[in-house]
């Protein structure tokens with residue numbers, strides 16, 4: 001349930017020590033998609049395996 005201007009965000013440092021990247025989106029799936037793109041760009045991960053995707057989901061917080 002999304003209401004108003006609620007947003008979700010992921011601080012990449014939760015997953016990659018020292019990374020200043022922050023990804024925001026309107027839904028957790030949106031954040032996950034953007035996080036995957038960031039991981040590819042910044043960390044050379046061409047795709048997230050299910051374990052990493054799960055860790056990303058767990059690290060997403062309401063902003």
Ligand SMILES: [Zn+2]
Pocket residue numbers: 012013016019020021038039042043
């Ligand atoms: Zn990062």
